[in-house]
Amino acid sequence: MSLLLTGIAELTTNDPARGDGHSDRGDALLGVVRDAAIVVSADGLVEWVGPADEAPDADTRRDLGGRAVIPGFVDSHTHLVFAGDRSAEFAARMTGTPYDGGGIAVSVAATRAASDDELRALVAARVAEMRAQGTTTVEIKSGYGLTLDDELRSLRIAREVTPHTTFLGAHVVPPEYASDRAAYVDLVTGPMLDAVTADGPTSLAESIDVFCEPHSAHAFDGDEARTILEAGRAAGLALRVHGNQLGPGPGVRLACELGARSVDHCTFLDDADVEALAAARGTTVATLLPGVEFSTRSPYPDGRALIDAGVDVALASDCNPGTCYSSSIPFAIALAVREMGMTPAEALYAATAVSARSLGLDRRIAPGQPAEVAVIDAPSHLHLAYRAGVPIVRALDL
Numbered sequence: 458m459s460l461l462l463t464g465i466a467e468l469t470t471n472d473p474a475r476g477d478g479h480s481d482r483g484d485a486l487l488g489v490v491r492d493a494a495i496v497v498s499a500d501g502l503v504e505w506v507g508p509a510d511e512a513p514d515a516d517t518r519r520d521l522g523g524r525a526v527i528p529g530f531v532d533s534h535t536h537l538v539f540a541g542d543r544s545a546e547f548a549a550r551m552t553g554t555p556y557d558g559g560g561i562a563v564s565v566a567a568t569r570a571a572s573d574d575e576l577r578a579l580v581a582a583r584v585a586e587m588r589a590q591g592t593t594t595v596e597i598k599s600g601y602g603l604t605l606d607d608e609l610r611s612l613r614i615a616r617e618v619t620p621h622t623t624f625l626g627a628h629v630v631p632p633e634y635a636s637d638r639a640a641y642v643d644l645v646t647g648p649m650l651d652a653v654t655a656d657g658p659t660s661l662a663e664s665i666d667v668f669c670e671p672h673s674a675h676a677f678d679g680d681e682a683r684t685i686l687e688a689g690r691a692a693g694l695a696l697r698v699h700g701n702q703l704g705p706g707p708g709v710r711l712a713c714e715l716g717a718r719s720v721d722h723c724t725f726l727d728d729a730d731v732e733a734l735a736a737a738r739g740t741t742v743a744t745l746l747p748g749v750e751f752s753t754r755s756p757y758p759d760g761r762a763l764i765d766a767g768v769d770v771a772l773a774s775d776c777n778p779g780t781c782y783s784s785s786i787p788f789a790i791a792l793a794v795r796e797m798g799m800t801p802a803e804a805l806y807a808a809t810a811v812s813a814r815s816l817g818l819d820r821r822i823a824p825g826q827p828a829e830v831a832v833i834d835a836p837s838h839l840h841l842a843y844r845a846g847v848p849i850v851r852a853l854d855l
C-alpha cells in the first residue's frame with residue numbers, strides 16, 4: 458500500500474533542483490521544501506516529493522505534526538564488530554594519557570574470545586542505537602580479529618546487517634607479529650585478501666582500509682599502506698584510508714593518488730594535503746570524525762577551510778571502542794558546527810549526501826530513491842546542532 462506523509466514543516470531533499478535556494482551557506486545544496494509531502498510506494502521507494510498542497514492521493518496517510526524530515530544519516534565510518542570494554546583507557550586520556558593505538562590489542566583479544574552470537578548481539582544493539590538517532594545506512598569495518606578466521610568472521614557478521622563492509626585486516630600489526638611486520642603485511646595482502654574475495658571481489662567486503670599512521674608504532678607507514686591498498690585494488694575492492702589522525706603523514710596524499718573513495722580523520726593537514734584533496738574532488742572524500750577529536754582531546758580539523766578550498770567533506774561517527782565510543786551523528790554534526798566552522802546545512806549535507814557518495818550511494822529524497830528518511834521533533838534541521846545532546850531525531854519506520 459502506498460503511503461502519503463504530510464505535516465512536514467521542512468523537508469531536506471539534498472536535491473538542489475527542488476529547493477527554494479534559501480540563504481544560509483550550503484542551504485541551497487539541501488534542496489529544502491517547506492510544508493512538504495512525500496509519497497512512498499508499497500516497496501519502500503519515494504514515488505513523489507513536493508509541496509503538500511500539490512500532493513497526489515495514496516492508499517494511506519500519516520501526519521508528522523509539523524516536524525522536519527531529512528535524508529537518513531549515512532554513517533560511512535564505523536568499527537561496530539568488537540567486544541570488551543576500554544572505558545578506563547578513555548578516563549586515562551581525559552587526564553593526559555595520549556592515544557597511540559596500543560589499546561586496539563585489548564579489543565582484539567576480547568573480540569577473538571567472544572562467540573559469534575555475542576558479537577552478533579553487540580552489533581545488532583549498536584545498529585539499533587544508531588537508527589534511534591537517525592542513521593539509516595552504516596558502513597562497518599573488520600579489524601578487531603586480525604587472524605584470517607577472525608577477520609572473515611567479523612566481515613560475515615557485519616554483512617548480516619549492511620552491504621557496506623570494509624576489510625581492515627591492516628588496522629594494526631597484532632602483538633604476535635610485532636617482531637615481523639612484513640610477515641603480517643604478507644598475510645593481509647595474501648591469504649586474508651584471497652579469502653575475503655574468494656567468492657567474488659565484493660562478496661564479503663566492498664572496500665579495503667588501512668590505518669596509515671607513522672606516529673603509531675602499531676599502525677602502518679606509507680610504504681606498507683601503499684602495498685596493502687594496491688593489493689586491495691587489484692583484488693577489486695574500493696579503497697578507504699585512515700590518514701593523518703595522530704600527526705602529519707602520507708595517508709591523505711596516498712589516498713588521493715590511488716583514487717580512494719575516502720580518506721578519514723584528516724586531523725593534521727598541511728597545504729599540500731589540502732591541495733591534493735581539492736584536486737581529488739569528485740573522487741576522494743575527506744571524512745571528518747569530530748567525535749574522535751572530542752574523545753582523544755585532539756585539535757579539531759578546520760572543516761571550514763577544507764570546504765572553502767573545494768574539498769568534498771563528509772562527516773561520520775567512527776564509532777569504535779578506542780577513539781570514539783559514540784554512535785551519534787547528531788553529536789558529530791553539533792561538533793562540526795561548534796568546533797569546525799561548518800554551517801548547520803553543510804554539516805547535514807556532509808553526514809548524508811557526501812558520506813553517501815563515499816560509499817557509492819546517492820542520498821537524496823527523490824522519486825525512485827529508497828525512502829530512508831529521519832524525522833526531527835522540531836520544525837527545522839537547525840535544531841540538530843542547536844539542541845545538542847537532546848534525542849530529537851530518529852529513523853522513520855514506514
Ligand code: NIG
Nearest residue numbers: 561668699775777778779780
Ligand atoms: O578510527 N585509528 C584507528 N582506528 C580507530 C580506533 C581503533 C581503536 O582504538 O580501537 C579509529 O580511530
Ligand code: FE
Nearest residue numbers: 536699775777
Ligand atoms: Fe576508524
